[in-house]
Amino acid sequence: MPAFPRIRIPIDRYLMLLLGAVALGLALPARGPAHGVVEDLVYVAVAALFFLYGARLSPGAVWSGLANWRLQLLVLASTFVLFPVVGLGVGHLAKSFLPGDLALGLIFVALLPSTVQSSIAFTSIARGNVPAALCSASISNMLGVVITPLLASVILTGQGGLTLHGIADIGLQIILPFAVGQAVRPFTATWLLRHPALTQAFDRGSILVIVYAAFSAGAVAGVWSRVSAADLGVILALDLVMLGAVLVATTLISRRLGFSKEDEIAIVFCGSKKSLASGMPIAAIIFPGHVVALIVLPLMLFHQAQLFACAILARRYGARPEATTRDNGGALKPAAAHAV
Secondary structure, eight states: OOOOOOOOOOOOHHHHHHHHHHHHHHHSOOOTHHHHHHHHHHHHHHHHHHHHHHHHOOHHHHHHTTTSHHHHHHHHHIIIIIHHHHHHHHHHHHTTTSOHHHHHHHHHHHTSOOOSHHHHHHHHHTTOOHHHHHHHHHHHHHHHHHHHHHHHHHHHSSSSSOOHHHHHHHIIIIIHHHHHHHHHHHHHHHHHHHOHHHHHHHHHHHHHHHHHHHHHHHHHHTGGGGOOHHHHHHHHHHHHHHHHHHHHHHHHHHHHTTOOHHHHHHHHHHHHOOOHHHHHHHHHHHSOHHHHHHHHHHHHHHHHHHHHHHHHHHHHHHTSOOOEEEOTTSOEEEOOOOOO
């Protein structure tokens, strides 16, 4: 019997914790005084998350990678132009057969910045341009602090613009904490680098609180009677359509514009990712509490879909033959790898 290769499906362990927070919110929703406590926790968690984002993101890493400006512009165009156009098309199509808030959630996914950790990790696995990926993901997150809330508030509220309350919430919970984090970074960066496990635990714990609050509010408001198993299957399929469309587009455009294979890899992985870590707190600010759970459901499914698809793609890229060059003596040697 021929031996079949094993295919490991990259199930994110953190996704299991997120599903646990979902289950807790559905089974034991916060009511009465407990609801007020949870809302206060969410407010503090969102502000603290963006403070830490600001304190961790290095402006130096961004500036050092701006020399490859064509690559950076293409990634930004994919993240904040191409993806939103695809998302708007898919979301408007979905309104005919999905509850309206789920369709809006698909559009919301398309407006988010790229991830940092997974974009860099997949680029490294694929033997791509890691410094460019680091720069692109950092720029995307820094700009996304402003661009994503503005786009989401304009496009998804149906009001054609921001309300004063929305502007105040974005300023107080996102922009101000992020700016303060950047300001104190020279004093906190060393400590944060020494305690990555602690900061990661705080990040993930805060998002778990936000997820619990969203699904708790949805359970109290009875929104889950509007979602069926068929709806979940349709959402996952549409998530995959959006992801596939952007993966194909970034690949073809990169090759058409003559980028190297290493640059193509960075463009594909940075331009196709959407950040769960940024999306959850932004959704908690922009949308009413009882609909947040429906809005973020497509994002949670997209998160797992992008990990699965990009893990396979990264391995395919990484399995390509090693590029070679000739030294001064004429001997073949591996081309120099990109280093962070």
